[in-house]
Amino acid sequence: MSKEKIALFTIFGGTGDLAQRKLYPSLFKLYQKGYLQDHFAVIGTARRPWTDEHYHQVVADALASLHADADQVTAFASHFYYQSHDVTDVQHYITLKRLSEKLDAQYELQGNRIFYLAMAPNFFGTIARHLKSEHILTENGFNRVIIEKPFGHDFESAKTLNDELAETFDENQIYRIDHYLGKEMIQNIAAIRFGNNIWESLWNNRYISNVQITLSEKLGVEERAVYYDNSGALRDMVQNHIMQILSLLTMDQPVEFTEDDINIEKVKALRSLRPYQPEEVAKNFVRGQYAPTETVKGYRQEDKISPASNTDTFVAGKVMIDNYRWSGVPFYIRTGKRLADKFTRIDIVFKRPVINIFNHELPDNQAADNGLAPNVLTINVEPTEGFELRMNAKNVGQGFATTPVQLNFDHDATAAANSPEAYERLLHDILNGDATNFTHWQEVAYSWKFIDVIQQYWDDHQPSFPNYKPGTMGPQAAADLLAQDGHRWVYQG
Template identity: 60%
Template sequence: MNEKIALFTIFGGTGDLAKRKLYPSLFRLYRKGNLAEHFAVIGTARRDWSDDHYREIVRDTIKDLNPTTEEAEAFSSHFYYQSHNVNDSEHYDTLKKLSDTLNDKYKLGGNHIYYLAMAPQFFGTIVQHLKSQEILTDNGFDRLVIEKPFGSDYDSAYQLNEEIRAVFPEKDIFRIDHYLGKEMIQNISAIRFANNIFESQWNNRYIDNVQITFAESLGVEDRGGYYEHSGALKDMVQNHILQVVALLAMEPPVAFSEAEIRAEKVKALQAIRLYSEKEALENFVRGQYGHGKLEEQEFVSYREEPNVDEHSQTETFVAGKFLIDNFRWSGVPFYIRTGKRLTEKGTRINIVFKQVPVNVFKDDIDKCGEKTDLPPNVLTIYIQPTEGFSMTLNGKEIGQGFTTTPVKLDYRHSAETTGNSPEAYEKLLLDSLNGDGTNFSHWDEVAQSWRIVDIIRHAWDKTSVEFPNYAAGSMGPDAAFDLLARDNFTWDWQPDIWYRERGKLE
């Protein structure tokens, strides 16, 4: 295994993200040999912890991975803690001393990754101090890994980017979108470009519409304070969903390299039609969940969640239609929806193909008193919680005549396979060690995403909706279904129907 050599400095080292994602992912890399003897981690935050306490916390975060005592001790011995105030220059001087000491001790060659697992208002302050206090190295590499949200609109994102780019070049900035590290998101390109059966038909001649669903069964839980300032549009559409749209819509890259993939993704995002505010209101709908009951479990409304305004106008659901104005996709709607407290947790993509020009079985179906329309062929890419893909085809029913019936060709990764596959953060941390920005968001992508979303946000801020407008446990407000019905389409995935038919959903 090719060992990676680096010092990680994690700003926000006591936070939830570090404990849930970063430390377990670093341990997986350690267990696989990607990290060995020549690495170290500095955790910084306001809390006054000792190295021993910090290492105990780190060992606790990896216990579900069943390390041996020796393994856990050896891994955690590479972790060091420094209490840190991001606004205090003297604290950066102390951080530099510790960094220099660890660089010599572990022979790190000046390789340094700075991970900002903090609120974005601190990003500019931190990078400016990294430069002014001369923590950045002349040898090795200095790479910056940033968590979302990257700004709250285009203007704030631009200002933040200017502050960061004054210190770090774009090639050394890694803006994390953890969905880009998921196995089946990365598989989109393989399904498209490695299969002529799909790539030859991946255009408006054969595809009727594209549907992207990011559904969450949970409510906002303890994130009410954050969610009140974000909402589903900024939390999910600006980053995760538009990244998936770009991967689905982009042209084949000349080579499967970071630069070529990025260039095609940017072109796809720039081809998305920028609506007027009036058009945005026509093509995007919002929702907020109210009381609901699913399988004997009752749920409170969003406005009753902790740290939420009792008159909140924050959306917990978004559905909309993107149009892509280029030769490949002209006339093909890309429908998206995402929401909290929906029927089932699931992230999936449905590629709905056009009907055959003539249904030659129409007369036979008419004799049986059935509908004359054939169901469409649908390619479904399952991203989570299950991973895999399926293809719905029309076949003949067994028996007399030629009555057709949908047949699903289905492939899902086994639990063993998904259990052994790298977790998204593990992949992205390894990519940052390798200096590979393919699965990260480039500024050009972030900027265009904000331009698209800002128009919708501004239109919504000038209007109001009677909230709540969908019951917890359902698949969103009626307006989300009306959006497709206007174009004579329906959502392919409707898990709520199964529950309603059995009286499990009110």
């Protein structure tokens, strides 16, 4: 049975950075693996007056780092067509329809169409309406639309955007990309939990003390300055990536490993988020902004950033899940720019044994926690992919003093290097019509409702910025956030 997928891709924003860095290389890898063969075509649209020949060269240049066979690159690029397009001009959609129908017949695409909106969200509704009104959607094949973040900047704007899309597409036709859901170790969360009774039986408030999610970035805002200054770390990273990771860690086991059943459980978990009152925000969430040093610009000194900007480049918070499984367990999250290193990790900290039978006389500074280190299961998402388990064992030598030891597993470097990149995985899922690893509207809605209270409080209260040095793990208040509960970050930097 052939694994070839048949579809016409139309990429709105085909000249942009996302298309060249992520989409074209990912489509090419699907082509190399045989998922795309003879029966596919790509229309790239944007305002620039390019020719098909120039577009082919742009696509080839985007693949240069892959060091692929030149003839294969040429054959792949020949499936690409360019149309200069103004998304507000009805006439341009008429031209797009003609080209789509021509390519459908030429490549025998069976009316299967995928629309990738790699543009600013304010154009999403306009594009969707014209796709419907100009009859570019087909009746004899599938129609799927892919949406990049940001999906709104608060609940109300997200709902407006969703309502606009819903006028043209059903929910099962809308694929909201969160590239973290395409990462190997994020997808591994379900396997760890539901494929191992040793963990799922302990995955609750009887045995887990706290959970820590860290998405750390070493660089500053770079070329994303304009977007970032209107967003900040809370909207850019917490509302989507961290909330999605949180839902996978906290959801109950689905009846079956299917899109619908997983979505049901993720939504139930996000519905259980404890909403904060405005006066509770300051106690449970910390924001930061990086300062200048002799060698590194501060955020306010970055190009295109206002010297008075109060945009958060760091967030740490305490999230509570009010359901039977997780009641009383704090989930600590943090993310930021200009931190100690670039990595993503999840630390599940288990409760200590109630009594330490090995040490009857403890130093004063250990009396409170009985001298035993907690067991910690760490899921390393990137750049290393694998697991770590910290447990207590007897120290070598006389007596029965204990010491923490580490059990490690890292994915084979060769296998990891050859595994699909996140966008490749997700594009393959879209071709298969599988939205398991995408964000559904209800998930977006509950995430925004939780985040909006925090953002509104911050908007109403001026911060004392800057408050952390580049190369650290954020402001001291982030450590204090855990200390007030008697905990500490597993990764100290």
